[in-house]
Amino acid sequence: MKKAILQVALDLLELKRALQIAHEAVLGGADWIEVGTPLIKSEGIQAVRAMRQEFPDLVIVADMKVADTGALEVEMAAKAGAGIVCILADADDSVVEEAVRAARKYGIRLMADLINVPDPVSRAKQLEGLGIDIICAHVGIDQQMTGKDSIDLFSRLTNTIHVPVAVAGGIDADRSGEAVHMGADIVIVGGWIVRSADVTKSTQRIRDAMDKRSHSAREKRSVDEEIRALLLQVSAPNVTDAMHRKGSMSGIFSLCGNVKMVGRAVTVQTVAGDWAKPVEAIDVARKDEVIVISNDGVTTVAPWGELATESCVQKGIAGVVIDGAVRDVDDIRAMKFPLFAKAVVPNAGEPKGFGEINAEIQCCGQSVRAGDWIVGDESGVVVIPAERAYEIARRALEVRKNEERIREEIRRGSTLSEVAQLIKWEKM
16 A cells, blocks of 8 residues: 655745754654745745755655646745645636646656635546646645534545545544554644654654544534643643634732632622622532633732632632632632632722622633633733634643644754844834
């Protein structure tokens, strides 16, 4: 049985970093090196030329995502040293035909990317007839964030076309083995390799899984379980980065220091220390949910203390956020319970019963609705709108992976400004 090809997608902005990562990936067993679209847009066709000079014996893939001027763009990439050029599958047939003519002229191959194609099976058959050499079942990053899956797309193409088929988008070690087991000729991996602190080791894991064609049944989880599992892997700063620096509460701190809180919100509106509704919310909240309390920002009287916290611990509530004050901090800190507040005071208010549970509230500068997702750690608390929770959780994990690679490059002697090329990318 023919060995499947591992293609590493260098979707970076900096050529110097891309070259280093490519060397580490080749050491781990990468077969083909892809100069990703972001790298070509950032560095120009010179990025393809540099990869060819660095790796004279490897296949270099230029992900041009050709949509027009097919012959011109294929010629550019071919003359720069690409052995394969990527074209958008939804490009007009005239563009595809011109690209095919140019590819034949320069002795290279064309890969058609099915990203965003509404009827991928029919279009794949048409492209095969037009002379495309490789079909790529690709679910893009933004689509992955909303739950679309590249393996599912690939499975629809199985046994429908006769040219080699590649699969790309969200592929890790487990999924790479599954893809080869299902018949993929080429597995394209990007973030799982290039954002790793140890690129060589991550590539080896992918290569081993592909060679063994290993696969296991994917665990069936509810959407909430999946969101929670993802958010437990990331930090509050990762989440707000994924939200373009939005969602962060202000003026709040973790009472118990290094703790982690993830869960859907149960909201409480109360007034200046009235602790009736906050305590009643404990009975409303379910396991792994977070009680979020607006005390109107009043910090001179506490609507929360040790007994309420003990009740939460017993129920398995994930945490509490208070736009106001808390008391009994010595007892609460002994519990290591995720409790976030604005202040500490000894005096409590009275249980008068004013306010509401599960109404939309303002808490520490953020609007919070019942069911929104709350993430908290020692850096602070972030609110994620319920309708974007899965997407933001996925994006936050990408942020974390990217930081892992940057952290490794800093350990090797670089600096953050050098890695990020700040001067080049400052806004003009």
